[in-house]
Amino acid sequence: MSDLRLVIFDVDGTLVDSQGDIVGSMSRAFAALGKPAPARENVLSIVGLSLDVAMQRLAPEASLGEQIDLVDAYKQAYQDLRAAKGSVESSPLYLGARQVLDALRAQPYTLLGVATGKSRRGLDSLIAGHALEGFFVTEQVADHHPSKPHPSMIEAAMAETGVDAAQTVMIGDTSFDMSMARAAGVRGIGVSWGYHGREKLANAEIIIDRFEELLPVLGQMLG
Template identity: 40%
Template sequence: MSLRLAVFDVDGTLIDSRSSIFRAAVEAAHASNIDPPTYDQVRAIVGVSLFDALAMMRPDLDNETIAAYTHEFQQAFLRFHADPDFSEDLYLDAEETLRALKAEGWLIGMATGNSRRGVTRTVAKHGWDDLFDVTFCADDGPSKPHPHMLQRNLDALGVATHEAVMIGDASHDMKMARSACVRAVGVSWGFHTVEELQLAGAHDIVHDFTELKALLNDFNPEVLPEAKRASY
């Protein structure tokens, strides 16, 4: 009997962190004495591990400055989470969809550009210990769009590439899935546009969790996705 694995990105896919990530990027820039980024600059790099993401956004800066910017970004998020009034909402029906998939026998994995500390905090906050079979993040190896993080999900659960679906809001997620020969499902409600997801190789694009659940209901692990690999 075939297995079914749904691997989820977090920021922009399950959690609406658009405002907080942009705010952290701006506050960290001010603390690092560099020009603050625009929202479009920030949204383009979300999903990539933090140091690599900031280096991608600001190729004009040296490694020492990027390291300082990374530190200030992390400190900003620590301040946010220390504030009892701070919240990042789950997208509508995210929780219900995860729990429905679990009840139907799906394996559920995570592939996120967050740190392990961030993953632990998120899982604890939302009570997801019983939902995710495995979680892999930026601390576990090469950053998206390298396929390493997704491959770790597959290997840990003994799942073949054609038995898995990668679900994310960023082109980095789609390229990672393509590189791993896994079906790439883009969601339109996060950081990247539908056009960007299409250009990155998304097999499917959904516009809400109801549509995502319907797509996964029809998922046939015996039908191999197109084997085209994307560069990373």
Template identity: 50%
Template sequence: MSGAIRLAVFDCDGTLVDGQHEICAAMDEAFLALGLRPPAHGAVRRAVGLSLPQTMRHLASEEGIEIQTALVEAYKTAYRTARAEGRVSEPIFAGIRLLLDQLREEGWDLGVATGKSMRGLLHCLQVNALSDHFVTLQTADNHPSKPHPAMLQAALDQAMALPADAVMIGDTTYDIAMARSAGVRAVGVAWGYHPASELIAAGAEAVAMTPADLKDILG
């Protein structure tokens, strides 16, 4: 890498933390609230990383825009209620905290680019004691859904890093496509929601099997 600032941007769900149980539960509640059959959890996991409107377009493609919009709001309500009642658990994957600490010690700046809302991301980072680890946080609140490169471009601007000095790390093909669109290195992780073969096919330069592997890949 050529510049003074090295930036590693992480996806959140499926990369830093495992929130699939809460996501699937809130999705069930949202669909049931509108009298619809909930989608299979496998389909829900595959959509993790997209913004909520995009997710509902995938999961409720046979429904009109009004129903899809209502599903977005129903999901938000279900998730916020679960969080307020203390039912949301988004545990950090084993080895991630050590990896983040090591990268910071080696001079990396860290960021997050996620389909979560900013409120949801801040809560997730707080409960996992990661709030002080990142110099830039980009969410679906103010950007188009992945794989549009807007979130990653904003992260580069805020961190004052060049694309050639940055890497996007994620568990879905949406992360990989976003990185390639932004001219940033793309590295996949195998502990999330899309298989390694799909990440490679999407253009990942490598797929880490463990956080320790990821450390080696980043160099």
């Protein structure tokens, strides 16, 4: 059995607070098609899903063509906002996130990964903006997987790193993350500072309220 352990992070709502740009971009996308913008709470409820699935939920009455147009308009609006403000202001790291990532990266037997509904382009921009190059040995993005909560992202991360389910943990802020963890047979740690309330994190093994709680929790889970 390998001594390696794999710690996988969701991104939006877990590592970074991007809700302002997500809600703003969604409003711009719907306006571009002459549609009323969905309520803020509805937009935040779909964060983590792949955009095609998200639009099906936000605009179920729209045709498939309109949903595709909404996806394209959202991507463009998000890119525009990120270009105008930069990743650090557009999607700031949550308090304590960088310190915990630094500490985990320094552990010789810990591998870090991400599993996100972002595109490859979006994740690359975020990593570059926060100078996180080299932190994550496995990066699973929406371009290559079914939407969460399908376990594909976690399964691919384990396959890439050679770490089994018993030594893998998924950390996220949404029910989609915790359901994905359960479907993949790994432990899930929910975070309360993101976009789904604690009541939606029922599949989490434990819920933490501050980033500094993560290191001792991982120690208890994985040794």
